[in-house]
Amino acid sequence: MTDLTANLTDPSWAHSELSIDQQLALTTAATRLAADFDGIFGAETIERFLHSSYTQFATVGSIPHFLPLLAERFARQRLQALARVEGHHRDGKPVVLFLCTHNAGRSQMALGFFTHLARDAAIAWSGGSEPGLDINPSAAAAMAERGIDITGEYPKPWTDEVVRAADVVVTMGCGDACPIFPGTRYTDWDLDDPAGLDLPAVRPIRDDLERRVRALLDELGVPARS
Structure with a gap:
């Protein structure tokens, strides 16, 4: 396997100001991703996705301590998506992407309902055109009332x-956008x-989203949890 440490600690890398702890965390993340995608993607692709994911969260001012973890989670999702696009992963499960502006309220609630109701029968992701910093606390509280x-x-x-x-x-x-x-x-969902x-x-808004998600699952032929 390629030595990932050399690339992550190279002073020519855009984030050479990283602390040693952050560099080590990213090195560990890259090693885990390389193991997860062994035989699918090479070290160069994995490093590129991890670095660009890190840059995304560093740019919006996420808490430095959590940056390597966020970067690893996002890079893993992106690599899973790329594997599907390139035909490396064929499990027959439908994939739904929920998009809103800040990816902090509507799309996150929709994702929560979809994941809860579909369980392992389908896959859902979410994203935003202008991602915020945190999940909307009122949205989180509303979903908690549904046990999600x-x-x-x-x-x-x-x-x-x-x-x-x-x-x-x-x-x-x-x-x-x-x-x-x-x-x-x-499909566009007109929601406040x-x-x-x-x-x-x-x-x-939460209740409307639940109805829409259930209808979408029905259209996709995915049995929803009662």
């Missing part, structure tokens, strides 16, 4: 490979943005 925890999620952007891997792209308020790829099914709303005002 979305606090472990994080706002992130959409990327080309993630959009191309989706069978259905659900847009919610991102307008012209939403990506368009030929051959991909798109929960940003700045209190819990009582978010509940109707």
